[in-house]
Amino acid sequence: MYNIVAASFGEIFLKGKNRGTFENKLIKQIRLALKDFRDITIYKDSGKVFVKTENEDNMDGIIEKIRKVFGIVTISPSIKIEKDPEAIIVKSIELFKYLKDKKAFSTFKVKTTRSDKSFPIKSMEFNAEVGGRILDVFNDVTVDVHNPDIMIYIDIKKGCYISSEKIKTAGGMPVGSCGKALLLLSGGIDSSVAGYMMAKRGIEISALYFHTYPFTSERANEKVRQLKEILEEYCGKIRLFSINIIEVHKAIKKFCREEETTILARRFMMRIAERIAMENNMEMLITGESLGQVASQTMKSMIVIGNAVNMPILKPLVGMDKSEIIERARKIGTYETSILPYDDCCSVFAPDHPLINPKLESILKSESNLNVDELIEKAYSTLEIL
């Protein structure tokens, strides 16, 4: 029945003069999401993006893909038809029959939107005319303008589109419309969700993964790569950097107190992340921290860790409960991969009794036992793009 998908934007409308850029970013993301489909054309028509396919069997697959693209608020499987009143009516009746065969209903409403004012019939009049013709054919249905069982939307733009559903989609802003940032991606549940949430607000994400091979397995890298691939369904292409910080851990182990391990290691991670972000024109860091979740995410710990860098750190999960984060991870589809049991660097070097209220002065003092620059340089030399 349907041969085209109409995608409506959300907040892009709010963006005034930037709208063109936003729309183009969005089209780029849609194109990327649909790269596996042949015979499709993507185009703009008066404030919506349309994906036309020559193969109706692809409709479900296309919808499944673009419902994950940020910046789209609803999508409607639609029928494109020439802008001739009689043709529109005939097609509307056809769609109506199709819907009735699928599922029984008793009330309906026709809603015409006419952004092309050259169309000869006004919206209200056309609603009445189409509705009347439908009633002529089907005598077991009535019109209900307040609470109809189904809708028939007729959208008259440069082309004309008939549809019946609006499928709610990911929302947010097109990826890339709000700058670039570096996500510290651990392989656990939280950081993937954090990346998702910031990408949803239009940030183009790159990711950085710290490992401690040979204290962790190469399989752990693979897990992070899989998480990256799941996120890419929403966020577009993600560059994944990896750094081995085993030398940092060795030095901390040797020269510092055990309970400070996590805080000190985190400060190193932030510094390395900042450096990679700056070198790649990224302006912020993103972490999956949630206030109070673990020792290194208390307010005091966050202050001490954040103190290591100047770059702002986005923490979209800061006010969320673990259960809320898990629920979100399940929805995104990262949860099952996140809980695969490969050691990440936290678990091998985690102290038995980590500091909950670290003091900046004493951490700085411990750090003065370390050659910070050299250790960063050592870690940085292990940089790989996975």
Place this chain on the structure above:
Amino acid sequence: MEVYLDNSATTKVRPEVLKQMIDIDENFYGNPSSLHRMGFQIEKKIREARKSAARIIKAGDEEIYFTGGGTESNNIALTGHLANVGKMHNANVVTTKIEHPSVYNVLMHFKDKVEVRFAKLDCMGKIDLKNLEKIVDKNTVLVSVMHVNNEIGIVQELGKIAEIVKSKNKVAKIHVDAVQSYGKIIIDVTRTPVDTISFSSHKIHGPKGVGGLFIRSGVRLSPIAFGGGQEKSVRPGTENTPGIIGFGEACNLVYANFNEENQKLNELKKIYAKKLSEEIKDIKINSSLGTDGAPHILNVSFKNIRGEVLVHYLEQSGIYVSTGSACSSRAKNNRILEAINLDREYIGGTIRISLGYFNNFDEVEYVVGNIKQSVDDIRKIMK
């Protein structure tokens, strides 16, 4: 340099075996059930392979059935023995807590129908024969034991076990999981009255995906799969001809040099044990170096390290070993290491070195040197 020391997990196929397999796929690709000449030719080759597999344990050719591997053999045998036991029989099965999952989980599958009894183990991981004698009774329908334990290589006294079981209950069946021992330890079914034996090709430098099951003449198993009658309906399905022929060739190679080869592995194992003990402090050799230890398995624990970290250290030098237990937390469930009373500080730092045909004495120095260096390094970081 690459040194593969994980031969209990699987082995590298020997070139002679590979050559045979390629020959089958290139020249004898017919279906042995086909009436034409090519079918007949490959059928003859399977018959030869069956002979080769049979003579390793002194079985009759007709007592050998080719299967899809060790796990499948265990499933066919155990399910075959137990499927017809009724709920009302008050029956029991005797086994140990250190069996392979393909035995343990099958028995657990039947636990509502039959009582599963676990024979006690002594501090070497061997079945306590007195205890075995006590728990086998007139209601015992099946005794299932692993001949060589895959983790520490302890060899169970099959002869004595069979004698005890049959003297307590003539009709009780005995199943042996010989996946680790086939081709390594002498099994003589003409003297040892066991009923079924599982074995596998890829542990003796044959291909993966093929194994065997010995079923003593006269012993009947309920089928677990149904099909076109191949392998006398014990394992129906078109025969994995290149696999079976490859397996047969691997058996020939084992048979030709049985004593020399296993003596070499045993020597090598002893040298590793000796050198490691000399070079590294706080080490425990968990495998027996006597006749009750398999020639190819050396299980070693180092105090205060983590086995999986050592595995990753060694892989960087091209040395492949396996962990004795995945990590210290999971070691709680490691029954064999518990059975031998290994200390807490050692249990997480366990690795298994398992030897095969391709290993030689020249590798020892390289391997021991690397293990020493890695253990030192890990201890420095972890403690």
